[in-house]
Amino acid sequence: xxxxxxxxxxxxxxxxxxxxxxxxxxxxxxxxxxxxxxxxxxxxxxxxxxxxxxxxxxxxxxxxxxxxxxxxxxxxxxxxxxxxxxxxxxxxxxxxxxxxxxxxxxxxxxxxxxxxxxxxxxxxxxxxxxxxxxxxxxxxxxxxxxxxxxxxxxxxxxxxxxxxxxxxxxxxxxxxxxxxxxxxxxxxxxxxxxxxxxxxxxxxxxxxxxxxxxxxxxxxxxxxxxxxxxxxxxxxxxxxxxxxxxxxxxxxxxxxxxxxxxxxxxxxxxxxxxxxxxxxxxxxxxxxxxxxxxxxxxxxxxxxx
Numbered sequence: 001x002x003x004x005x006x007x008x009x010x011x012x013x014x015x016x017x018x019x020x021x022x023x024x025x026x027x028x029x030x031x032x033x034x035x036x037x038x039x040x041x042x043x044x045x046x047x048x049x050x051x052x053x054x055x056x057x058x059x060x061x062x063x064x065x066x067x068x069x070x071x072x073x074x075x076x077x078x079x080x081x082x083x084x085x086x087x088x089x090x091x092x093x094x095x096x097x098x099x100x101x102x103x104x105x106x107x108x109x110x111x112x113x114x115x116x117x118x119x120x121x122x123x124x125x126x127x128x129x130x131x132x133x134x135x136x137x138x139x140x141x142x143x144x145x146x147x148x149x150x151x152x153x154x155x156x157x158x159x160x161x162x163x164x165x166x167x168x169x170x171x172x173x174x175x176x177x178x179x180x181x182x183x184x185x186x187x188x189x190x191x192x193x194x195x196x197x198x199x200x201x202x203x204x205x206x207x208x209x210x211x212x213x214x215x216x217x218x219x220x221x222x223x224x225x226x227x228x229x230x231x232x233x234x235x236x237x238x239x240x241x242x243x244x245x246x247x248x249x250x251x252x253x254x255x256x257x258x259x260x261x262x263x264x265x266x267x268x269x270x271x272x273x274x275x276x277x278x279x280x281x282x283x284x285x286x287x288x289x290x291x292x293x294x295x296x297x298x299x300x301x302x303x304x305x
Contacts, residue, residue, distance in 0.1 A: 002039040003089055005081065006030060006047075012081050012114055015089075018052060025053055039090045082114035083218060085127045097130050104222040108257050112264035115218070117211045124217035125185070131224040132184045138228065140177035142235050192216040195262065198276035204268040215261035223254045255281070 003015035006024075008031070016024070024030035025047060032048035047053050081087055083100035090096065103111040192213040199206045206212065227250055234243040255277055263273040 004036050004038045005087075007035045007037075007044065010113075012116075015081065015087075021047070022053060039087075081116055082111045085123065085218075086116060086119075093130075097127065100127060100218065101222045101225055104218050104257065105226070108260040109264065111218075112215065112261040115214060115261075115265055117207045117214070117265055121210055121213050121217075124214045124221075125188075128188055128217040128221040128224075129185065131221040131228075132180070135224060135228050135231070136177050136180035136184070138232060139180060139235075140174070142232050188216060188220055189213070191220070194280055195258065195276060198279050199262065199266065199268065199273070201279070202272040202276045204266055204272050204276065206266045206268070211265045212262065215258065215265055219254060219257045219261055223250060223257070226250055 003017060004021050005015050006013045006021065013030075013034075021030060021036070025032065030047060032053075033046050035044040036047050036050060037044045083103040084090060084096040085100040087096065091099070192209065192215075195216065196206065196209050196212040199212065227247060230243045230247050230250075233239055234247075258277050259270075259273050262268060262277065263270055266273075268276075
C-alpha cells in the first residue's frame with residue numbers, strides 16, 4: 001500500500017499509512033489544511049479534500065500561518081521527500097535511481113530542500129554504489145580490453161599502458177576493479193568529512209555529518225553517471241586526451257550542486273557555503289602553484305649553473 005506524504009509550511013513531515021493519518025487528524029497531530037500526496041495522485045491537496053478523511057478531524061484547525069496559506073494556494077505544492085530514491089514505495093529501484101539522477105542534476109534546489117536530513121547513510125550509500133559498481137565493472141573491462149589491444153608503440157609512449165601491459169589483460173581488469181571498488185566508497189566518506197570540516201571552519205551551524213554525507217552521495221552518484229562515458233573514452237588513444245574539455249564543465253557543475261545541497265540541507269548562508277566548498281580546491285591550486293614556482297626557480301638556477 002502506498003504511503004501518504006504529509007507536508008506543512010513547505011516542509012515534508014514524513015510518510016504515513018492511511019490509518020496513521022486518520023489517527024493524527026483525530027488527535028490534532030495533523031491539520032486538515034496540511035498538504036498530502038501519494039503515488040497515483042497528480043498534485044498535492046489539503047487533507048480536507050481527500051475523500052478518505054472527509055469525516056475525520058472536522059473541527060476548525062488553528063489559524064494557519066502565511067506559509068500554510070501560500071502552500072495551500074500553490075498549484076503544485078511542496079515536493080515529496082526527495083530525491084526519488086528516498087521514496088521507497090513509489091517505483092522500482094531502477095526507475096527511482098534514474099529519477100533521482102534527473103532530480104539532482106536538473107532541480108537541485110527543490111530536491112535538496114526536500115531531502116531528509118536523517119534516516120541513516122545506507123540508502124544514499126546504496127544510491128552511490130548503484131553508480132560506482134557498474135562504473136567499476138565497465139572501467140575494469142575497458143582496462144583489460146585496452147591492455148589486450150594496445151600496440152607496442154602506444155605501450156612505449158604511455159606509462160600507464162606499459163604498466164597494464166606488463167600485468168596482462170585479466171590481471172589489469174581485476175586490479176582496476178578492486179581499486180575502484182575500494183577507493184570510490186572510501187573516497188566518498190572522506191569527501192563528506194572534508195566538506196563537513198570546511199562547514200565547521202566557516203562557522204556554519206550544520207545538521208550533522210550524516211546530512212553532509214547524504215548530499216555527497218547523491219551529488220557524486222548523479223555526476224558519476226554522466227561522467228561514465230567520458231571516463232571510458234578517456235582510455236582511447238588520441239580521443240582520451242580531449243575528454244578533459246567535457247569533464248571540466250561537469251566537475252565545475254558538481255561544485256555548484258554541492259553548494260546548493262549543503263546550503264539547503266544545513267540551512268547555511270550562501271557565502272559561507274561557497275567558501276566551504278571552494279576552500280579545498282583553492283588550497284590545492286595554491287599548493288600546485290607553489291610547487292610549480294619552486295620547480296621553475298630550480299630549473300632557472302640549474303640553467304645558470
